[in-house]
Amino acid sequence: MNRNQAETSSSSTSAYHGFAPLKIRGRSVLPIVQGGMGVGISAHRLAGSVAREGAVGTIASIDLRHHHADLTAACKADPSRETLEQANLTALAREIRSARALSEGRGMIAVNVMKAVSAHADYVRVACEEGADAIVMGAGLPLDLPDLTAGHDIALIPILSDSRGVNLVLKKWMKKGRLPDAIVIEHPAHAGGHLGVTDVADMNNERFEFARVLEELEAVFATLGIARSDVPVIVGGGINSHEAVRAWLTAGANGVQIGTPFAVTEEGDAHPEFKRVLAEATPEDIVEFVSVTGLPARAVKTPWLMRYLRNEDRIRTKIGARKQTCPTALECLSVCGLRDGIEKFGHFCIDTRLAAALRGDVGNGLFFRGREKLPFGAAIRSVRELIELLLTGTTKTAAAGC
Numbered sequence: 001m002n003r004n005q006a007e008t009s010s011s012s013t014s015a016y017h018g019f020a021p022l023k024i025r026g027r028s029v030l031p032i033v034q035g036g037m038g039v040g041i042s043a044h045r046l047a048g049s050v051a052r053e054g055a056v057g058t059i060a061s062i063d064l065r066h067h068h069a070d071l072t073a074a075c076k077a078d079p080s081r082e083t084l085e086q087a088n089l090t091a092l093a094r095e096i097r098s099a100r101a102l103s104e105g106r107g108m109i110a111v112n113v114m115k116a117v118s119a120h121a122d123y124v125r126v127a128c129e130e131g132a133d134a135i136v137m138g139a140g141l142p143l144d145l146p147d148l149t150a151g152h153d154i155a156l157i158p159i160l161s162d163s164r165g166v167n168l169v170l171k172k173w174m175k176k177g178r179l180p181d182a183i184v185i186e187h188p189a190h191a192g193g194h195l196g197v198t199d200v201a202d203m204n205n206e207r208f209e210f211a212r213v214l215e216e217l218e219a220v221f222a223t224l225g226i227a228r229s230d231v232p233v234i235v236g237g238g239i240n241s242h243e244a245v246r247a248w249l250t251a252g253a254n255g256v257q258i259g260t261p262f263a264v265t266e267e268g269d270a271h272p273e274f275k276r277v278l279a280e281a282t283p284e285d286i287v288e289f290v291s292v293t294g295l296p297a298r299a300v301k302t303p304w305l306m307r308y309l310r311n312e313d314r315i316r317t318k319i320g321a322r323k324q325t326c327p328t329a330l331e332c333l334s335v336c337g338l339r340d341g342i343e344k345f346g347h348f349c350i351d352t353r354l355a356a357a358l359r360g361d362v363g364n365g366l367f368f369r370g371r372e373k374l375p376f377g378a379a380i381r382s383v384r385e386l387i388e389l390l391l392t393g394t395t396k397t398a399a400a401g402c
C-alpha cells in the first residue's frame with residue numbers, strides 16, 4: 001500500500017478506501033468536502049459531524065440567526081438592520097465554536113461566504129477571528145479575499161465554474177502574492193442553489209465539463225508557473241455515488257464537493273420536512289429559475305415557487321422596475337432584484353423564503369436542491385454512512401440490511 005493511499009490518519013470513518021488524502025494548507029483530510037448550504041442548512045451540527053469523520057465540513061455564513069432563539073427574539077424586539085447584522089455575526093461565531101467542539105479536532109471546519117452578500121467582509125472577518133480553517137467563497141469573483149484575510153493563517157478556496165474564471169482569479173491573486181489553497185469547480189448543470197452562469201441556457205456548455213476543466217487547468221497552471229500539486233482541485237455538482245467519486249478522483253480531481261446528499265443527512269441542520277422535500281423530489285420536480293441575485297438557481301417545485309413562476313412575467317411587467325423597501329430590513333444582498341427594481345432579476349425576498357424552507361414550511365419556502373438522484377434514495381441516513389458509501393461503495397448498515 002502506497003503511503004498516500006493509506007486511510008488518512010485523521011479519519012474516524014473506519015473503512016479503508018484507497019484514495020489519496022486531500023491536502024489543504026498542510027492538513028490532510030478525506031477527499032470529501034461538504035458544500036456550504038444557506039440559509040442555515042449547513043450550520044454547526046452538519047459541518048462539525050462531517051469534520052469529525054475527517055472530511056471538510058462547511059458552515060454557510062449567511063443569516064445564521066434563525067438557529068438561535070435569543071437572537072431571533074432580539075431581532076423581533078428591534079428589527080433594525082444593525083441588530084439583524086449583529087445577530088448574524090454573533091450566530092456565525094457561535095456556530096464556528098460549536099462545530100469545532102463537535103469535530104473533536106478532526107477534519108477541517110470551513111466557512112462559506114457568498115461574495116454577492118452585502119456583509120461578506122464581516123462574515124470573512126468573523127471566520128478569521130473565530131479560527132475557522134478555511135473560507136470558501138462563491139457567488140461572485142472573490143478577488144478581494146486575500147486582502148480581507150491578510151495577517152490570518154486561513155485556507156482560501158474560491159468556487160468557480162470554468163478554467164477562464166480560475167485563470168482570472170489566479171492572475172489577480174498572484175499579484176497580491178497569494179495562491180488559493182484549493183479551488184472548487186462547481187458544475188451549473190447539476191449543483192443546487194445559485195449557479196455559476198449568467199444565463200440558464202448556458203449551463204450545459206462544454207466549458208463546464210469537469211474533464212475539460214481539469215485538462216485546461218493543466219495548461220493554465222503551467223502558463224502561470226504554478227505546480228498542479230500546489231492547488232488542489234475539488235469538483236462539485238451531481239456527485240452522488242461511489243462510482244462518481246472514484247471516477248473524478250481518478251481523473252485528476254483532488255477532492256469532491258457534495259451538497260444535497262449532506263443536506264438530507266440525520267445531522268443536517270434543517271427541519272425534517274426540508275429533508276423530506278429534497279429526498280422525495282424526482283427529476284421532474286426540480287426547476288431552474290432566475291433568483292433575486294440575477295443568477296440562475298435550482299430548487300424543488302414547491303407550492304410557493306410554482307405560484308411565483310406562474311406569475312413571474314406579470315410581476316416583472318407590473319413591479320419589476322420599481323424599487324421596494326427590503327421586507328426584512330437586513331438588505332442581505334449587495335444587488336437585489338426586488339429591492340433595487342431590476343426587471344430581469346427575480347422579484348421575491350430570498351431571505352424570507354429560504355428561512356421558511358429551513359423551518360420546514362413546505363407551502364412557503366424555497367427549497368434549493370441539486371439535480372441528481374440521492375445516494376440513499378429517499379432515505380435519511382447519517383453523515384458517517386454517507387461518507388462511507390461515497391468512499392467505499394457500501395456502508396456497514398446498508399450491508400447488514402442487504
Ligand SMILES: Cc1cc2nc3c(=O)[nH]c(=O)nc-3n(C[C@H](O)[C@H](O)[C@H](O)COP(=O)(O)O)c2cc1C
Pocket residue numbers: 034035036037038039041060062112114137138139159186190191192193194236237238239257258259260261263367368369370371372
Ligand atoms: C440547499 C442548498 C443550499 C446551498 N447554499 C449554498 C450557499 O449558501 N453557498 C454556496 O456557495 N453554495 C450553496 N449551495 C451549493 C452547495 O454548496 C454545493 O456546491 C452543491 O449543491 C453541489 O451539488 P450537489 O447538491 O449536487 O451535491 C447550496 C446547495 C443546496 C442544495
